Amino acid sequence: MKITVIGSGYVGLVSGICFAKLGHDVICVDNNKSKISQLKSGIIPIFEPGLAELLKAVSDSGKISFTTDLKEALKTSNTIFIAVGTPQDENGAADLSYVFAVAQEIAQSSDSYKLIITKSTVPAGTGAQIKTLVQKTNPTLEFSVASNPEFLREGAAISDFTNPDRIVVGVEDDKSRAIFADIYASFPTEKIIYSDIITAELIKYASNSFLATKISFINEMADLCEIVGGDIKSLSNAMGLDSRIGEKFLNPGPGFGGSCFPKDIMAIVNVAKENKVSLSLIESVITSNNDRKIKMADKISAALNGEINGKKITLLGLAFKANTDDIRYSPATVIAEELAKKGAEVFAHDPEAIENSKKELAAFENIHFCETVDTAIQDTDLIVIATEWKEYRDLDWEKVKALTHSRKIVDLRNLFDAIQMKESGFDYFYIGGKA
Ligand code: NAD
Ligand code: UGA
Numbered sequence: 001m002k003i004t005v006i007g008s009g010y011v012g013l014v015s016g017i018c019f020a021k022l023g024h025d026v027i028c029v030d031n032n033k034s035k036i037s038q039l040k041s042g043i044i045p046i047f048e049p050g051l052a053e054l055l056k057a058v059s060d061s062g063k064i065s066f067t068t069d070l071k072e073a074l075k076t077s078n079t080i081f082i083a084v085g086t087p088q089d090e091n092g093a094a095d096l097s098y099v100f101a102v103a104q105e106i107a108q109s110s111d112s113y114k115l116i117i118t119k120s121t122v123p124a125g126t127g128a129q130i131k132t133l134v135q136k137t138n139p140t141l142e143f144s145v146a147s148n149p150e151f152l153r154e155g156a157a158i159s160d161f162t163n164p165d166r167i168v169v170g171v172e173d174d175k176s177r178a179i180f181a182d183i184y185a186s187f188p189t190e191k192i193i194y195s196d197i198i199t200a201e202l203i204k205y206a207s208n209s210f211l212a213t214k215i216s217f218i219n220e221m222a223d224l225c226e227i228v229g230g231d232i233k234s235l236s237n238a239m240g241l242d243s244r245i246g247e248k249f250l251n252p253g254p255g256f257g258g259s260c261f262p263k264d265i266m267a268i269v270n271v272a273k274e275n276k277v278s279l280s281l282i283e284s285v286i287t288s289n290n291d292r293k294i295k296m297a298d299k300i301s302a303a304l305n306g307e308i309n310g311k312k313i314t315l316l317g318l319a320f321k322a323n324t325d326d327i328r329y330s331p332a333t334v335i336a337e338e339l340a341k342k343g344a345e346v347f348a349h350d351p352e353a354i355e356n357s358k359k360e361l362a363a364f365e366n367i368h369f370c371e372t373v374d375t376a377i378q379d380t381d382l383i384v385i386a387t388e389w390k391e392y393r394d395l396d397w398e399k400v401k402a403l404t405h406s407r408k409i410v411d412l413r414n415l416f417d418a419i420q421m422k423e424s425g426f427d428y429f430y431i432g433g434k435a
Contacts, residue, residue: 001024001025001079001179001182001183002024002025002026002027002076002077002078002079003016003019003024003025003026003027003077003079003081003183004026004027004029004073004074004076004077004079004080004081005019005026005027005028005029005081005083005119006029006030006070006073006080006081006082006083006084006102006106007029007030007082007083007084007085007098007102007120008028008029008030008032008035008036008039008066008083009030009046009083009084009085010046010048010152010154010157010259011083011119011120011150011152012028012030012081012083012084012119013028013039013044013046013048013051014048014051014152014157014158014161015081015083015119015150015161016028016064017051017054017055017058017064017158018054018158018161018162019183020058020061020063020064021054021057021058021063021162022186023063023186024063024183025063025064025076025077026058026063026064026065027064027065027066027067027073027076027077028064028065028066028067029066029067029068029069029070029073030066030068031068031070032068033068036066036067036068039055039066040066042055042056042059046325047323047324047325047352048154048155048157048158048324049155049158049323050158051157051158054158070102070105070106070109071109074106074109074110074114078112078113078114078115078179079114079115079117079179079183080106080114080115080116080117081117081119081148082099082102082103082116082117082118082119082120083119083120083150084098084099084102084120085098085120086098086099086120086121086122086263086267087263088262088263088266088267091270092266092267092269092270093123093266093267093270093271094121094122094123094263094264094267094270096122096123096126096129098120099118099120099122099126099130100129100130100133103116103130103133103134104133104134104137106134107133107134107137107138107141107143108137108138110138110141110143111141112142113142113143114141114142114143114144115143115144115146115175115176115179116130116134116143116144116145116146117145117146117147117148118130118145118146118147118148118149118201119148119149119150121149121150121204121205121208121260121264121267122147122201123201123205123267123268123270123271124198124201124202124205124271125198125201125271126147126201127145127146127147127170127197127198127201128145128197128198130145131145144171144172144173144175144176145172145197146169146170146171146172146176146180146197146200147168147169147170147197147200147201148167148168148169148170148180148200149168149200149201149203149204150204151164151165151166151168151204151207152164154258154259154321154323154324154326155321155322155323155324156323164187164191165191166191166192166193167184167187167191167192167193168193168195168200168203168204169184169192169193169194169195169200170194170195170196170197170198170199170200170201171194171196171197172196172197177194180192180194204264205264205267205268205271206268208260208261208264208265209264209265209268209279209282209285211249211261212256212261212264212265212282212285212289213281213282213285214249214250215249215251215253215255215256215261215289216256216285216288216289216292218232218236218239218249218250218251218252219252219253219255219288219289219292219431220288221235221236221252221432222252222431222432223295223432225432225433226431226432226433229433230432230433231432231433232252232414232431232432232433233414233432235432236250236251236252251413251414252414252431252432253331253388253412253413253414253431254292254293254296254331254332254335254386254412254413254431255289255290255292255293255296255331256289256320256331257320257321257328257329257330257331257332258320258321258326258328258329258330259326259328259329261329262286262289262329263329265282265285265286266286268282269282269283269286292331293331293334293335293338294334294338296331296334296335296412297334297335297338297339297342299410299412299429300313300335300339300382300384300410301339301342303382303408303410303427303429304381304382304408308339308342308343308344309342309343309344310343310344310345311344311345311381311382312344312345312347312379312380312381312382313339313344313345313346313347313380313381313382313384314347314348314349314376314377314380314382314383314384315332315335315336315339315346315347315348315349315376315384315386316348316349316350316373316376316383316384316385316386316387316389316392317332317349317350317385317386317387317388317389317392317413318330318332318333318336318348318349318350318353318354318356318357318386318387319332319350319352319353319387319389320332320387321387321388322387322388322389322390323389324352324353325352325353325355325356326353326356327353327356327357327360330353330387331386331412332348332350332386332387333357333360333361335384335386335412336348336357336361336364336367337361337364340361340364340366340367343366344366345366345368346364346366346367346368347368347370347375347376347377347380348361348367348368348369348370348376349369349370349371349372349373349375349376350387350389351389351391353387354369354371357369373391373392373395374399374403377400377403377404378403378404379403379404379405380403380404380406381404381406381408382406382408382409382410383400383404383406383408383409383410384409384410384412385409385410385411385412385413385415386412386413387413388413388415392415393415393416397424397426401425407425407426407427408426408427408429409421409426409427409428409429410429410430411428411429411430411431412430412431413431414430414431414432416428416430418430418433
């Protein structure tokens with residue numbers, strides 16, 4: 001099949017490359033010239049494990065091409081995925097201006113049947129709005145609108161895309177459904193869930209909201225454990241063994257971040273408000289998660305008995321989670337800012353996210369960026385682990401002891417065994433307890 005993907009960011013690029021790997025002929029479009037020229041030279045503008053190798057394989061087989069010329073790309077294919085950003089606007093709603101701009105351009109530049117699919121995360125009712133817009137712009141165009149939300153995670157994007165738990169497809173006619181059957185012909189049919197367009201749009205937001213709620217739930221249980229003396233690891237393990245609950249997304253941490261959960265839960269609350277529906281549960285998740293990031297800075301401060309001014313603090317991890325260079329809504333960024341505001345000298349390290357963080361935290365002279373973990377740890381008063389990179393899991397503790405007199409560690413990702421850390425001579429603070 002010939003497929004056009006508009007927007008070559010995380011989702012568009014991964015989808016395009018994976019569609020090509022499935023054997024489709026793919027054209028990826030982006031209006032960012034430098035991104036497209038990098039991609040044409042085989043350079044991936046984002047950090048995503050395995051993507052560069054996969055791009056090379058599909059480029060060598062001639063299955064993928066890149067362009068900034070949408071009109072040209074539309075000539076060769078009738079199956080069009082929109083994968084542009086839907087960032088949060090100033091009111092917390094999803095900003096659909098990029099999606100609508102692309103839909104209008106498709107309408108203006110097409111003269112034969114098009115299936116216009118939103119892969120971007122869009123609020124309930126967006127498909128209907130696109131339909132009206134396209135009809136108004138090009139009244140004679142034959143087209144269908146569909147929703148095919150994406151559930152991949154950054155850092156695990158290729159395996160999530162190629163081995164999904166389910167593929168959600170919102171359609172309103174048989175022609176669109178038949179095209180989707182071809183697109184996803186290599187996936188087991190039982191994995192493809194068809195619905196109407198509005199329900200498909202809602203499934204995406206409901207899924208992200210549920211996962212965010214699950215994380216906030218376990219984070220609050222960790223707080224309770226910390227005060228009453230319970231053990232969060234045993235608690236989450238035992239809860240997760242109940243198949244109705246499930247073991248995934250029960251890891252307590254510094255709060256969820258990333259480009260999706262924070263913006264999507266704001267957007268669904270916004271849609272509910274517009275429709276006079278109360279989503280008080282999700283609203284409380286937003287508050288709980290925002291408060292948590294500040295609470296983490298307080299926890300770090302408490303580990304230094306509140307004497308934080310002038311102290312050297314090592315911050316290991318800046319990305320919102322491991323295996324990405326993405327720092328959007330990263331708890332580590334908020335923590336770095338809070339510590340810096342309290343007068344600490346913050347020495348931050350991250351294997352991939354330093355360049356992005358330098359821009360974000362440029363206002364703080366007392367946040368220093370270190371190229372190596374050793375430099376960040378040298379003579380520190382306290383080590384904070386904010387992101388669960390493997391490099392930090394594999395830390396050589398004897399080396400750490402040689403680099404600094406301090407034995408204080410605040411582990412916001414619960415990477416280590418508390419008893420072992422204590423036996424190794426560390427003053428080890430973690431989420432949901434202290435050894
Ligand atoms: P992104 O910002 O990485 O990429 C969007 C791309 O669209 C950019 O490269 C931008 O230049 C391009 N673009 C914008 N306007 C354009 C236009 N008129 N023509 C051509 N290209 C244009 O965004 P992303 O992270 O890929 O997210 C895209 C959508 O997918 C969002 O709705 C997001 O919520 C959703 N989503 C993201 C993830 C994820 O892990 N990042 C996962 C699932 C769903
Ligand atoms: C998330 C969803 O997992 C994807 O299914 C979805 O497609 C995507 O959002 C999206 O809509 O864009 P992503 O943001 O890449 O993917 O990352 P996750 O792995 O879900 O992690 C999100 C945040 O939750 C991170 O800050 C992570 O550290 C945190 N988290 C996750 C926890 O604190 N505990 C957990 O148990 C799991």
